[in-house]
Amino acid sequence: MEFYKKNWAQINFKLPKNQQNIIRTSFFGGRCEVFGNAIPEEKILHFDFRGMYQQCMLESLPFDQFIPRFSNFNLSESGFYHITAVVSHDYPVLPTRNSKLFFKGGFISGLFWHEEILLALKHKQLEHLTINYAYISLKTEPILVDFIQTLDQLCTRGGIYKSLGKLLINSFYGRLGMSDDFFIITPDIKIHDQKSYHSLYDVHLNKHKVNTNPTANIAIASAITSKARIKLYQAFTEVWAHKGRILYCDTDSIFAAFKKDQPVENTNLGKHVHFNTADPFTQVQDAVFISSKTYGIKLQNGEEYIRFKGITKPAITFQDLKSNFFSEKSSLLFKTTIFKKTNCENHISFQDKLVNLDTYNKRIWDETKHHTKPHINNNHYHYTI
Numbered sequence: 001m002e003f004y005k006k007n008w009a010q011i012n013f014k015l016p017k018n019q020q021n022i023i024r025t026s027f028f029g030g031r032c033e034v035f036g037n038a039i040p041e042e043k044i045l046h047f048d049f050r051g052m053y054q055q056c057m058l059e060s061l062p063f064d065q066f067i068p069r070f071s072n073f074n075l076s077e078s079g080f081y082h083i084t085a086v087v088s089h090d091y092p093v094l095p096t097r098n099s100k101l102f103f104k105g106g107f108i109s110g111l112f113w114h115e116e117i118l119l120a121l122k123h124k125q126l127e128h129l130t131i132n133y134a135y136i137s138l139k140t141e142p143i144l145v146d147f148i149q150t151l152d153q154l155c156t157r158g159g160i161y162k163s164l165g166k167l168l169i170n171s172f173y174g175r176l177g178m179s180d181d182f183f184i185i186t187p188d189i190k191i192h193d194q195k196s197y198h199s200l201y202d203v204h205l206n207k208h209k210v211n212t213n214p215t216a217n218i219a220i221a222s223a224i225t226s227k228a229r230i231k232l233y234q235a236f237t238e239v240w241a242h243k244g245r246i247l248y249c250d251t252d253s254i255f256a257a258f259k260k261d262q263p264v265e266n267t268n269l270g271k272h273v274h275f276n277t278a279d280p281f282t283q284v285q286d287a288v289f290i291s292s293k294t295y296g297i298k299l300q301n302g303e304e305y306i307r308f309k310g311i312t313k314p315a316i317t318f319q320d321l322k323s324n325f326f327s328e329k330s331s332l333l334f335k336t337t338i339f340k341k342t343n344c345e346n347h348i349s350f351q352d353k354l355v356n357l358d359t360y361n362k363r364i365w366d367e368t369k370h371h372t373k374p375h376i377n378n379n380h381y382h383y384t385i
Helices: 002-008 018-022 052-057 114-122 145-155 159-176 219-239 318-326
Strands: 032-034 042-049 066-069 080-086 097-098 100-101 105-113 126-137 181-188 196-198 204-209 244-250 253-260 283-291 294-299 304-307 331-342 345-356 362-363 373-375
Touching: 002 145, 002 304, 018 126, 018 219, 032 042, 052 219, 066 080, 080 114, 080 253, 097 114, 105 114, 105 318, 114 126, 126 159, 126 294, 159 219, 159 283, 219 244, 219 253, 283 318, 294 318, 304 318
Parallel strands: none
Antiparallel strands: 032 244, 042 253, 042 283, 066 126, 080 105, 080 126, 097 100, 181 204, 196 204, 244 253, 283 294, 294 304, 331 345, 362 373
8 A cells, every 4th residue: 555655646535434434335245046956967167357357447437526416316426326126137237234344125225336227227137126315426436557567567577576566456455444443463371451352272363443544545445346246147147148147256366167069168158257178177077065164176187176165175076066956955064274383393183073054045046956046125215315
């Protein structure tokens, strides 16, 4: 951030507090969902965006103050719009937050970057749309182009410069989204006069709330994450246009299923998706998608990758994982490795961990576990300013 401030002084880092608080409600993260599992007649292909957030940061972004508007709305004007609507689609565009990020059908209400609303309208997802109010950007330009290009040049030097350039690019938008208050976790042998946030063997982790005045702009951060979700959804549409279906997505990657005789490899399906078979992770022999960040894949070369959120290298084969999931087994018991360092000596121990296989709640499984559908929200919302 200091590198940016030293060389470019274009972003307004002092948005009014009331604007920050309202726009922050539109700051959602990446999309991670399970849409289904393949059937025997289908092949599975994987596509991973390269530098998705970097691409988004090259686009026009709101970088100064906003003006409130309560009538005469025009969604082509850059800004954040508070809407109430009814969503009718199996793959909703607009996110909602309820401890997790959901994409629900039915009644929704919230503040969204205008491009995401336009995308939902383009795909005929919204019924009974009402715009309640908006915050219109006074300045919207590709403000970060010079910054990104400078870091790109740094990356071309290779080695540590490439790592540093990527790190600065990938962390920049997150830094822009920082709130005034955040927590610092510090290790301590003693608890002192406060309750321990968590204990790790003989060390207590203490959580402290810190109030700062960060160099941030929540509007830019929110617009960037919105643009990333838009690109991901555009990848969905390219798959659908070629008679495929989405099985799983995670922020900047998708797994898709096609009929085995559908020739989609090594060709551009559109602006984004290209299943490049030179990449060994593109062609998947088999896969099972269980929950967000919980799945197993088997590549064409026989390599297996099992991912369970919170578990490093779970000791289970792909076939056992798939069999357990489709046999309606609700949980699995894993031995996890625990590393501990005491008096400069390393110790390794093992601990049993129970993992549930039926906790996915972002969408609803059908009986076969080959498809999911969105939750339908029937509650009406009231909006506040």
